[in-house]
Amino acid sequence: MRIVRRQTCEAKFCSFLRFDPNSSITTTQWLKDHQLARNFNHHYRSLSETAILQHLQTILQHQPDNTLAFKHLCAYLQETCYWVASRFIHQYSLPNQFHSSVDNLIQVFKIAEAETLKLDKLLHRLQQYDPQRSQLKTYLQKWLKSAIADAIYAEYRIAKYSNWGLLKNSSATALRKALSQQGYTPEQIQTYQMVVELFKSVSSKNQPDTQELDVIVTLYNQQSHLEITTKQLKQWLDDCIEALRQYEQQKCPHHYASSLSVIESNQEEQASFSESNIPITPQSDHSFPTNAEEFQPLLEEALTYLSLEETDILFLHYGLNLQQSEIATLQGVNQSSISRKINQLHKKLAQLVTQPLIEQKQMNLKLNYKTLPKDAVIMIRDWLEAYFKQPIFQQLAEVFQLQLNESNQTCLRLVYGGNYDGNQPLSLEDVAQELNLTVEELEANLTQSQEILQQGVVTMLQEKEMNSLVMKQQKISDLVEEWLRERAIYSLLTPPQKQT
Structure with a gap:
């Protein structure tokens, strides 16, 4: 799932990203806030993106209750929230907590979005921002990434030490040791391990519902050639949970106690994350x-x-x-x-x-x-x-300078890097008009340029004898897009001279 890049300043400061939950293939769209649009046209239409950000920051520092200024800033950070969430999902290889990777992305995006809605924290971050050291988006990405990590860790910790989360995340070895400490016989332990494995394979979330319990009973009766009831199964699972609690408490009492205090304030069971995937x-x-x-x-x-x-x-x-x-x-x-x-x-x-x-x-x-x-x-x-992407981005910079013609460079620089002053983003229509091209001709030029850049990455992979990666066209395309959007320093890449 990809989002369409907002081209104009008005779109960046006046629209919010929304996901369509009713679509079988989740889609995104930018929804304009008409109140913000009217305010933008009245106050900011003639200002650059940098000037608008500075003005909004100044207003909020002196008037923290200025709702419109705050909403403009939140709208601006929507794309940042999306890209941070997208990279977090890929980098940390999160387990499939919901129904698909798209659902994971939406949930992580919501965590980042919620963080930007905390005015005090946002103002604190803005006060610490040094424009001489980095761009605002880059600076805020680190903060949002840390906030996502905190939120996921908190959710993971609660789930692991809740009743069903503890059972679902415990290994067979831990369960065997826990039951053994409680005095269960080897035959009983084997039976309990069997029902717990069935519980893990059948239950789609931490706490099984009635239908899932019935399925577990049916499977157990078929495999063991015995007859148990749902009530008996529930009692066995409760016995396992109690044994695991005692085992965890003896193994790590301080961590157990602090986690338990968090659970008591949490009213609902939450989905669990695998410990190995969330270090x-x-x-x-x-x-x-x-x-x-x-x-x-x-x-x-x-x-x-x-x-x-x-x-x-x-x-x-x-x-x-x-x-x-x-x-x-x-x-x-x-x-x-x-x-x-x-x-x-x-x-x-x-x-x-x-x-x-x-x-x-x-x-x-x-x-x-x-x-x-x-x-x-x-x-x-x-x-x-950064270390392992540096040679890829260096390769892209060399291809940009040596293999793209002046027309290709100019189109990319204006579309991704802004106008000739380097601070005002331009829409495709504006760039086409600036270069005396049709939008279709401009899009064809951009496609050609991106293909040349992608081929540069392919060449590098072939030199590394990683030929099997050449087929990963989407990954290569994403890397080129990331470099064009966020990493390319266009002022150092043969900036074009404005024609008079």
């Missing part, structure tokens, strides 16, 4: 450096200790945005194998990176990737993504 930890009490400048040389050195196969996996995952299942298909292995390898690489990098810092600061800590502070984890992942 996001709460804030640690200890002080640990999260400065990128301290980590960067250590990360660069740590990568030299990886094998070619390990580096390729990270390149596929972070550089090309391939999900674990896609990497597994390319390499002819199970998805669980790739998941395990990536987790092992995370741990290996964490050890190589943190140990020198711990020794340097004389810190008595034993840290790994899962126990690092959340900010450090996100920073390391951001660095890995």
Whole structure:
């Protein structure tokens, strides 16, 4: 699912992204807020995008109750919320919590959108923003990504320690140990393990409904050649839950107690996330450096200790945005194998990176990737993504300069980079008029340019002997689109001279 890029300033500050829940294939559309449009035409029509943002920020700092200014800013951040949510879904390989990856994207988008609606937090972030260091969208993306991670971790933690979430997320080994500690016989444990496995395979959410319980009973009776009732099944599952609670409490009493207090304030069972897929930890009490400048040389050195196969996996995952299942298909292995390898690489990098810092600061800590502070984890992942995408984006910059003609460069720069002053976005109609082209001719020019850029990525993959990736046309197209939209520095890529 992709969104149409808003072309004009009015659209950016006056429209909101909405999903059509009634469509069999979820679609998106930009809905204009007519009140905002009238206000925009009255106050901002002649201003650039940068000037509008500065004006809105100034208004909200002095008049935080100015509803129109706040809504303009929220509308502007809609695209940022979407792209942050989209990248988060791909990068963290979230399990299918709902019915499809589209539903996951919508839910994560709503988390980011809700964060922008918190005026105090938004103003606090804007006050810390330094326009000399980065663009506003790039700056806010890091904040929203962190907010999404916090929200998902909170939801995951609640679900894992709720009754049915605990049962669904527990391994067979943990269940066996828990039941054994409660004095159940091996025969009883085997029976309980069987019904729990049936529960996991049948129940689509944490808490099974009556129909699902009936299905479990039917399957159990068929496989065991015994007859049990739904009431008896429910009692067995309750016994397993109680045993697991006792086992978790003995194993990790402090974490259990803090999580339990959260559950008591939560009225509904929430869908669970797999622990292996969400290696996001709460804030640690200890002080640990999260400065990128301290980590960067250590990360660069740590990568030299990886094998070619390990580096390729990270390149596929972070550089090309391939999900674990896609990497597994390319390499002819199970998805669980790739998941395990990536987790092992995370741990290996964490050890190589943190140990020198711990020794340097004389810190008595034993840290790994899962126990690092959340900010450090996100920073390391951001660095890995930037590191493995850098050669791809460098290749695109070279293709832009060396293989695209002046007409191609001019069209891309005006459509994606703004006008000749670099701060006013232009619609396709405006660009076509500026270049004395029809819209159809402009679109054909853009398509030709994008195909040349995509071929540049294909050439790089072939040089890396990754020929199987050449068929991943959509991934390559997405990377080119990301570079054009957010990473290309058009002022450094042979900026065209305005014709007089």
